[in-house]
Amino acid sequence: MSISLAGKRGLIMGVANDRSIAWGIAKAMHAAGAQLAFTFQGEAFGKRLEPLAASVDSDFMVDCDVADDATLDRAFGDLAERWPTIDFLVHAIAYSDKSELTGRFINTSRTNFKHSLDISAYSFIEVARRAYPMMRDNGGTMMTLTYQGSNRVVPNYNVMGVAKAALEATTRYLANDLGPDGIRVNAISPGPMKTLAGAAIGGARKTYKHTEANAPLRSNATLEAVGGTAVWLASDAGSFTSGEVIHVDGGYHVLGMPQAENL
Ligand code: NAD
DSSP states (O other), X not given: XXXXXXXXXEEEEOOOSTTSHHHHHXXXXXXXXXXXXXXXXXXXXXXXXXXXXXXXXXXXXXXXXTTOHHHHHHHHHHHHHHOSOOSXXXXXXXXXXXXXXXXXXXXXXXXXXXXXXXXXXXXXXXXXXXXXXXXXXXXXXXXXXXXXXXXXXXXXXXXXXXXXXXXXXXXXXXXXXXXXXXXXXXXXXXXXXXXXXXHTSTTHHHHHHHHHHHSTTSSOOOHHHHHHHHHHHHSGGGTTOOSOEEEESTTGGGOSSOOGGGO
């Protein structure tokens, strides 16, 4: 049993810049020997991705807005032309109107509720349906990124907590659907990290400091830590884990209250 990804190839969705969680995963997977393809959202992100992709020996980048079925079809069509089969898929995508990631949850609007759940949860189904035929005959693994605001209340996380709860349930249902074809589906749940999406949540700095001071490991997750978990999941060593939410949060999720020294 090996944790090498030599001979494996896959698609990474959600690199915005070199602080993106998807980028931490891409670097770790490349270091483990995987071949990578990327999607990006719009031209500006594409320009930022180009040198990053080149640094991990990838020249496959395709524009894909997960709210737009036509770009999803084109992205997966282009990928299938190059690689008829893939071994893994990373979905690291979320969006909500920033103005609703602060203040009271009760003020969530219908429009932003629908949009947030569409981009942050439903899109995993659209992506999985298109990746499935490329994994059906050889097995594979799909993973998404979630946060513990799905099952506990985190101030300001608001509608994104509801979206992550839907995403985690989606992960379990996809795991059950695709399991008979040897395809595993999991979610990685890091603690707060300093990324573009992370910074959009009200009070992000305070949350970051709080988890650093109180997590059992007294530290926040790093890109390397999340990358290592993704490599393990995509490798043969992770071959019997499916439908799981794997915390990479220094143990923060087990706490019932802050550390005594911080009260
Ligand atoms: P990020 O801003 O670097 O990445 C978010 C990505 O989502 C971007 O690449 C953006 O282009 C993409 N995206 C948004 N809407 C899209 C659309 N319509 N079509 C295609 N792509 C779209 O931030 P990140 O923190 O690396 O976020 C990646 C994932 O990790 C998200 O699901 C996020 O909720 C999750 N996560 C983040 C943290 C954190 O603290 N940063 C913690 C736990 C989980």
